[in-house]
Amino acid sequence: MPGENSALIKGVIDGGVIVPCCFENPLKEESISFIERALAQGRGAALPVTAVMGAYHIATRYLRVPRVAAKKVLAGILESGSGALYPHIAPEDAADALDYASAYGIEAWDGYLVAVARRLGAPTIYTLDASLSKVREVAVVVPFSREAVDEYHAFLKGRVR
Secondary structure (H helix, E strand, O other): OOOOOOOOOOOEEEEHHHHHHOOHHHHHHHHHHHHHHHOOOOOOOOEEEEHHHHHHHHHHOOOOOOHHHHHHHHEEEEOOOOOEEEEEOHHHHHHHHHHHHHHHHOOOHHHHHHHHHHOOOEEEEEOOHHHHHHOOOEEEEOOOHHHHHHHHHHHHOOOOO
8 A cells, every 4th residue: 555654765756867877978877876775775765657657758758868778777677676666646646746736837747746755755856856846845855966967967958859
């Protein structure tokens, strides 16, 4: 049942944190390290399966990462069998996601992260998305060094369509 181990969950991971694992970039090693720790339950974080699918969409559509390469990395995450993977998409969470999206002017996918965090009692969302900082119900944490994030964003400027 969702939330039954919520006392152990400190945060929810956004797909944007997973994307750098899929291709060569300045943030790749930090991203892999963070996700590996999360999958090993060392970070006490929940990784929604929907975030993995969103990472595929961002990596392949916007960053032009080869589909097979992205699939291989992301399938490895899904096949890990980790207890960090959060597979539940309850209708009430989707409704809450829409509430958060409309109230804060964020994407519905981001509203879903907030809904999951609230359901699990997790105070944090790990993300690169600065727009989530306007959501009062959770703390937004960028789990990487500022320097690496700045290098990553500069690197992406040449890749985004």
